[in-house]
Amino acid sequence: MTRQLPPPPTDQYVTLPDARLVSTRALLTARENLTDTINARAMMCVHGGAGFGKTMTVTSCLRALEPDEDIRRITFHARATTRAVRHELHTALELPGPPPRYASESDHLLKNALATHPRTLVLDEAQWLQSDQLEYVRYLWDDPYTQLAIVFVGGEGCYQALRKEPMLSSRIFIWQRFTRLTEDEVLDVIPLYHPIWADADPDDIAFADQRAAHGNFRNWARLTAHTHTALERTGRPGVDQEVLRWAVSCLGSGT
Template sequence: MPEHYLRLSGAQMLATEAFQWVGADIDDLVRHFAMGIVHGQAGLGKTFAVQAALERLTATGSASLPEPGTATPRSRTPAKDAVRVVQLVFPHRPNDLRVAQEVARSLTGSIPTGVNRFGIQEQALEQLSGAPYLMVVDEAQRLTRHAMEVLRYLYDHTATRLAVLFVGGDGCWETISRSQTLVSRMLRRRQFHPLPGRQVPAMMRHYHPLYSEAKPELLAAVDTEFAHGNWRNWVSFTATAADLAHAEGRVTLDRELVAAGYRVLGRS
């Protein structure tokens, strides 16, 4: 399981609808060697969902959770053709040379020297032609049109069996959609939204021991007043309230702990 934000102790991994869709999307991208995108505002659980899916893909050959009542994932990449995963994060507005360099580094562990961008691309292609790959590009809202063209070139080359997943926050889809050559290749688009308020109390009671016996209306109030359906906000509140509860020997969230947590967080 990926590490929770703030290394929150006791937090459970909840298989929300968006979380499960990401696993299925990645399976589809790998099976069809396609492009896809996961995007949404910061703090909604995109990166956590993607990392959890990649862990399952590496361990079992499938990023999907098992079907209910079975131990078999929805789809599986044959073991003899197991996909290799490379993850990339580029700096803000990388040029095409930087993209080629970082791709080469992710594949070989080093950046080729003494060659230009085209020579680096050819070395990357040589590496990519040896096995199926899933390339995960995080913070994709930073990409430029020229940077995206390098990735499209590698993806389209007849020597590669390459799936590409773009992951990004605010402005990610707007950035990617400037390149119609990428948009036309997108097999899956998954947008993350804040948690629906009506679902929050039941979900939070499974999320952390502090909430297991908490009153639903209290959890709903915390979401309305502070968290707003945002996982990162919930983690910040949970870490603060759990510290306060531990110091006082308490095990269940109540109104006094909520008020104290707000004061510590500067929201009173």
């Protein structure tokens, strides 16, 4: 089967040697939720603030859970028209030739393709989809012959956008909201995230979280990259307050 998921090294927000995927509570929950959604050929919504690890979690879990699953991912970067969604699907499914000119012809082609075997469709940055496009996705999923599992992944506004569509939201099998890491989670998972934190003083990790990261995994990735650079340049054996203050300053937080 074809898998349109990026390679594992791209899971991390920044290029950071030795960074690891850590099993947060959100990741473990997502793994179960994605398994249940795929098994039921249902729809799921993963939503939450920017930098909370939604896309990384969904991508890594799908890569591990379904080695034989046909997974296609579409990422939206701006408000899309329904015509654009048809064209994106045509490309993602690797259908021959250019997308048909007429909507009815395109719909017929897409539904036939989606009926050939089970597929999982990931719609990333789904907050950019408007009512017409969400209704079109539901229309494809509702067809009795398509064998689709759909995972909506989106930032702020995604939950509200889907909830405003009663025909769609009533069909969402699982809703999962991503939030910031708690203080306890930070102290549990950050030492596992990268070797520079493995032997760090918990007070220093807490300091870094309070000053800059704020339980946001994207912030932790940036902070770790800057801290790693500082340790390499200074030759210091481990994290300390001076190194952290410099790293925090690079993020525009603190001094």
